[in-house]
Amino acid sequence: MRWMSVGTREDFAEFYRRSKDECLFTVLVSAGDRDTAQELVAEAFARAWASWRTVSRHPAPKAWVIRTALNLNVSRWRRRHREVPVADPGRIVDQPAVDGAVGGPVDPQIMAALMRLPARQRQVVALRLVLDLDTGRTAEVLGIAPGTVQAHLGRAMAALRADLMPEPQQENR
């Protein structure tokens, strides 16, 4: 195939190198399980490579990968006819340190707080805060209204603030 030139492959390799960790973390926050997230993201990137001529021209290729990974997760759930395992914060934070991790291990308190959010709020946090998509693109990826994105983000921020920074209790005298 002529379009699969060396440069195109290098473009994809560079895109993968730059985006893979962000995409994995985004899907991890959404899916809740590291092995599952890694598998979903790998398959989504493989599909991106299979359609690289189109995806490389997409205005937000990372969003394309994330949407593909999240859709795969839904298809996987439907196909297997069983519940996707509930996110288990302990499972994620107990992962041993992996070569290539930047800035030390993941903060268990923050991960646990993220995992305690309802699934939709986690998805919105992942796309808006982790991947830094704007409200419109987040709404497009999740197939919901922009106002709904803002509402979920507001609730999620309030819950995270309360979880990570509880109100100081009054001392009883």
Add this chain to the structure above:
Amino acid sequence: MMNDDDLITLVREQRGKVPMTTPVEEIIGRGRAVRARRRTAGLAGALAVATGAAVAVAALIPSGHLAARQPTAQLAAWTVTRQADGDIEVTINELRNPAGLQATLRADGVPAHVRFGPSRRPGACQPYPQSPSLLRTIIQMHPSRRGVLIIDPSAIPGGVGLAIEVFRVYVNGQPDPNGISEGSSLVYASEQCTGS
């Protein structure tokens, strides 16, 4: 007091602390498999259109016979059927002709090493780092029917193969007539092990 900016910074700092470890070569290998699957699906679609036309013509002829959809390969010992979504269903009835099953699976795009008999790792195969979640994505045992496997060839990463071992279950030293058990593991794909 933590404000929104502090909170956003805290969350964003976690990026990169969970690195994606799959090498780009593996991703590109999987991408090739995706393209190959699409091409196959396209050909199958064209074939379906052609078959549909043939059926329409046959329907006009009173004595015409309509061909039923056939599995990829069917023997009394085992059956291999490609499903509409690309998955491959294997039904093993008897432990005969493992080489034939292996060749059929390979022809269907599954780099497989099939062994019927006592469970032991085939010498020609090198074990791939085991990932239960990846294995579950590739192959599923039927929850209630023994000897029935569903394989998703598109989920097999490049350079990876599937070792399938099927053996007879014995009860009190006697072979159980309905007792077939199966196991599977990931191996490195190679000429000696999986044929490619």
